[in-house]
Amino acid sequence: MDLYRIRSRDGGFHLNLERQSPPTPGPGQIAVRVEAVSLNYRDLLILRGKYGELLRERLEGLVPCSDAAGEVIEVGEGVTRFRTGDRVAGCFFQNWVDGPASPDSARSALGGAIPGVLAGEILLAAQGAVAVPPHLSGEEAATLPCAGLTAWNGLVTRGGLQPGQSVLLLGTGGVSTFGLQFAVAAGCGVIVTSSRNEKLARARDLGAWAGVNYREKPEWHEEVLRLTDGRGIDQILEVGGVGTLARSLKSLAFNGHVALIGLLAAEEAGGSGVDPFPLAMKNGTMSGIYVGSRQDFEAMNAFIAQHHLHPVIDRVFPFSEAAEAYDYLESAGHFGKVVIRGPEA
16 A cells, blocks of 8 residues: 655655555554544644654654544444444544543554555544544545544633634634634634635635725724724634734633644744733633644534534545645645645555
8 A cells, every 4th residue: 555654865754655565454443444534733833843742763764644534444343433435534642532632542643643645545542533423534534633623622611612702813724724614513603813815715615704904004903903993812822822812812702712733833923922911811712732632532523513604615636646644735726734645546
């Protein structure tokens, strides 16, 4: 079967297309024929050798990527959750079934702590997979494990999203577009930021109430406050990290919640600190979000099936063009998710 591994070359790391025998599931495992893989910003950081806890010397030979969906083709001894022919998606954390996160769950992250999914066939723990909503294609289902679940955990599991609340989404990448779909389906008013007016128009087409171009309005929190008549925002999906957090905190309503997810704007921050005073003064809360559990995943999938939601996919690349898919993600021109099809059988 075909698969990609990260290999060192010319002082950096690159995707290398290789072949190996298909894997055989052991006890408690399932073998899955991959229909599609979706990319996350984490995958780009790992390939560039910039992912915090993943040391550069551990990258050689790693199969990258965490998010895949496909068909079960073989089950190992003792597996009762799935049978051959079932359509599944892998959980980002193979060992996080329910309850709070733990060091053990962190050590089971696909495409980082353990081998990933950019391959024709993969092994998953039976406990680390979920059935996909039947109305979704394989390409759509592959977008769920990280971006979808991160948005769900931030807004719903940790944020307690309620109808009528206001939601602020930074940018129009995978997490933010999922957050937009979830919030609109839940009956919330959504404001989206972007540097491109055409992306803001697309966000409005998906149900966003308003958009703010942060290139045109660098002090974008002031516009958010204006749009909310000074009240501020109840729920914020904060994907920028230190580069945007200060303005997010200024945008927060009293008793609001910030889901701290990413570091997309970290390089723009210049190492400046963030003043937590607005959070304290508004009796707000902030949660660190690192994807979520299988229980969260299954709750999200039930919501997606109930509302017949379709993930937003910007572009799909053939398996042979995985490197081009990474480059496209890095260009930041996408709206929604970037997906790679599984290799031809």
